[in-house]
Amino acid sequence: MNCGTTPLYIASQEGQLECVRLLLEAGAAIDQAKQNGATPLFMACLNGHLDVGKLLSSYGASRAATPFGTPEEAANRQGHADLAAWLVASRGWTPLAHLETLTAARATALLRSGASLHEGEPTPLRRAAGGEGEAAALIRRAAAPWSSASHSLFPAAARARAALLVRSIYEIHERYHLDSAGATNGIAALDFGHCVLGFAITRETQ
Template identity: 85%
Template sequence: MLLDASAAVDQAWNNGSTPLSMACAEGHLEVAKLLSSYGASRAATPFGTPEEVANRAGHADLAAWLVASRGWTPLAHLETLTAARATSLLRSGASLREGEPTPLQRAAGGAGEAAALVRRAAAPWSPASHSLFPAAARARAALLVLSLYEIHERYHLDSAGATNGIAALDFGHCVLGFAIARESQ
């Protein structure tokens, strides 16, 4: 709840330990995953890096996970993300193609709602993927759909009477997927 309410994920105690370093010292893998999914820093504290802390405390599984997830962005933490949080990250513009591996690479073979949302968000814009696009892309889609509708109404076009035999709305259906970009190029 605190992280969802924008609590400072890296707020250190007086001795310099962070929530992530404390989770690593205690071997709390799920807590470390959650903190990492909110962008917790993996920089060294006075006690060392989170990996060093986990290794020193004998939590090899946690240290191995920290190594494996070094290049992940918050969206790449698919096993930790709820559908609501994945949707929020996608709508706020989280990249599908940044990080190592990228969220899209991780979602390709992944199970679960978050992975399915990432795969759906990677598809060209459509009414089914609209809600997963960032605000600017959704606004552009709405403007283009409205423009196409106004052209359709102004010229009384239908599939039989449209220029070159292509109705404005059919044209829009074909083109919008190319006209609306999820990520700025």
Template identity: 90%
Template sequence: MACQDGQLECVRLLLEAGAAIDQARNDGTTPLFAACQNGHLEVAKLLSSYGASRAATPFGTPEEAATEDGHADLAAWLVASRGWTPLAHLETLTAARATSLLRSGASLHEGEPTPLRRAAGGAGEAAALVRRAATPWSPASHSLFPAAARARAALLVLSLYEIHERYHLDSAGATNGIAALDFGHCVLGFAIARETQ
């Protein structure tokens, strides 16, 4: 009902609370189909950013509904965003949601266009977060890596710190004049991968 009536903030609250994104009514109408049928572009964008299915209902696809009911701007957006993953919805994502997707392991390189390609030169916090997540691991990008990568980085940093403390290394005592911790900052960018390709 919230999607059918275009109640964007209500839809947002329901999705944040874990509402089933593709739960259809008894007649087969999905939330995305109802939003598209009634021309609610911002609701459709929000649903799509949560991964709403664009599959056909008994009444057709959401794209067909928008076209048939004369919602040209919505129909055009649905066509343009066909290959997007949830992370590619940069204009719809809040910084908190973009961070959550990145920390959950959302790919920067999947979809067409990819989230990283959409973020290149894009404005807004979500685009900036995607660009920062694409950089090699560093203390500044650490929080945007998936849990396994963050745990690996923490383990490596702790290991380097323990080596440094155990052997009392400093810049003068380390091989080639490089302190163990400086070495760590140089190496971790290569040792910690955001995605397995």
């Protein structure tokens, strides 16, 4: 009888970082607790596995109290000062704010799924402002007005709106090219369209 123990629970307890990463990427239930109420994040913190704790947190692991206390209390109780300090510093972070842990692929997936740049304390955008690495660069690019270079980082609804507007602009452009006089107007319409797209398309497009 395993008492509700999951592969993610065991990997987190043992500090097996790459196993934890693979399980999370495969969709493992991040907060599934053992029958006694202990969660993967709690066990990682109890045993001082800082990198595992960071990775679980970047996937949104709950820091709520278990029957044995919170993950932060467990780290403090066991004397894992570096982990306890990180848990305090990251209390207000959303998954997208975990720049040091996020791969480019994970950051892109979060941005494309609609993760906010402006929620949390500090916000992902604030952390990325002076940050290094691919995740920080992607967040800064996603915060800029829409362009063909940032299109892939916008949520699905915004990408669909962009495609619709771009098609519309080019259809107008082609129509105005029916005569030489219209060609000038068509180019102007095309240039105007590209200028305003950055304002017409936002990450919050419904």
